[in-house]
Amino acid sequence: MKATRLFPLLRLSLPALLIAALLLLAAFPEQVCPYDPYAQNLALSLQGPGGEHLLGTDRYGRDLLSRIIMGSQASIYAALLLVSITSLGGTLIGLWAGLSGGWMDTLLMRFADTCLAFPGLVLALAVAAVTGGGMVNAVLALAAISWPKYARLARSQALSLKGREFVLAARLSGTGPLMLALRHILPNAAGPIIITAMLDIGTMMMELAGLSFLGLGAKPPVAEWGSMMSVGRSMLQTSPWTVLAPGAAIFLTVALFNLFGDGVRDYFDVKSRKR
């Protein structure tokens, strides 16, 4: 391996290792929490950081550090789920539109335009009202408006690959449209889509936290970073740690995923690596 490739690899693997650790933590948060994140103890209400409770306690005397560790589960896995749904669904629709062309293409892309133009807030509330609230709605609502980005990308990839020799050869040898799309087009179109998805995780995490902050995602008492900040907001003046601690958790996690996304892009994209 050349030395020029070593630095990008290092920049990729360090965040990757940290993310792996974070995912493990978020998978088994109960094992790590120093206290029960849902146990109320009003005698310990709103204790400052330091001492027995490292990050302090909230209004009901619950340990903030434990709640943040517990909250990593909802915050991180919801974002990963959301990005998986939008990138997979959007890619399939985009490939379909690009490969079939004609009226089907027009129909699908107009549908994508309509979804892009739809205000996410209205959708999030309606979905929340139908399904009764929770993190799942926030994921569904954001998925419904963010897939067109992937559809457009996949469509343009499909259009440029459609006329290439290897695709023509496959078609001439009798490959059906579904096999053609999945075996020949998709593997060649996947690169930019995966890079976009990796860079998207951080943004989606912030969007999800924002919906919870507005009360349209996770609801108290569920431990989730955005909703913890929303609850703490009224106590910003007197107990700022109830806002700052979950805020810092979101910031650090998003930064880590962004670092990883940049690393993935720089490692695979030769053009941007020169910079």
Next chain:
Amino acid sequence: MKRYILLRFMQLIPILFGITFVSFLLMYAAGSDAVIQKYSLTGQSVSQAVIEAERRELGLDRPMLLQYAAWLQGVLQGDMGRSFVTGADVFGTFLDKLPATLLLTLLSVLLTLAVSLPLGVLAALRQGSRGDFFIRLLSFFGSSMPNFFVALLLMYFLAIRAGLLPVISGGSTLSAAVLPTLTLAIAMSSRYTRQIRALVLEELSQGYVAGARARGVPFRQVLARSIMRAALPTLLTLLALSVGSLLGGTAIVESIFMWDGVGKMAVDAINARDYPVIEAYVLWMGIIYVAVNLVTDIACKFLDPRLGAPGTEGSR
């Protein structure tokens, strides 16, 4: 050109039909309406007969399709209806809220450009230097923070701890605009600085830059006349997207700072199931979406004739 603009406006129509109908459908499917929401929020218990009467008055007892048709008929005649909650004319309410959102949009875009243009260019010219690293670090941090966290941080440090500014605005005054503007500009500047740096670097590596310098053209002039001009279409596209999302009102930031704009109006209307106001907001968002796309297309073609005349092949 005129034909092209007209054609694009025709494309707007199905989108507007689509999103207004779907939002009506969704609100209907959500199962609650303005009357139920009003009594459940205030905790009043009233007889079913009173609720039925109020629903009949607002036309909420009719089938959903009829409600949509009635609303549509009104809009086509230039009447957006009256708010279910306040009874005020919806279009008038919307016009009342718009200036605050416009002011916030203008201020935050100006501040963003004032910060990110010099920083982005500087970082590109001094690529690899300590200054470049520092600027990139700042923009990385800025783009990893959700705006409600930035808002609360600014509120805590500037308003509560330092006491420099009012925590909650008493109206759409300039001093009240400082914190929301800063919040929006921090996230946008971080993104823009990164993009401008990349754009300038891309242009710096082009042959014409070396050519111009070899001919003895001062670098300052190359930067101002050629590099910035080449970067303009991309920058304008980004800017149009940002202005579009800002004009829709930033629900979270406007709510946090009690900034009385379109975004806060939407959140309030959604919480009260105020259909006419929600539909006005949905229409507004649809119009912005298409307008932004149109303006960017035209502006880019105007700045870069290579893209071809609008409406001809290759314009998409």
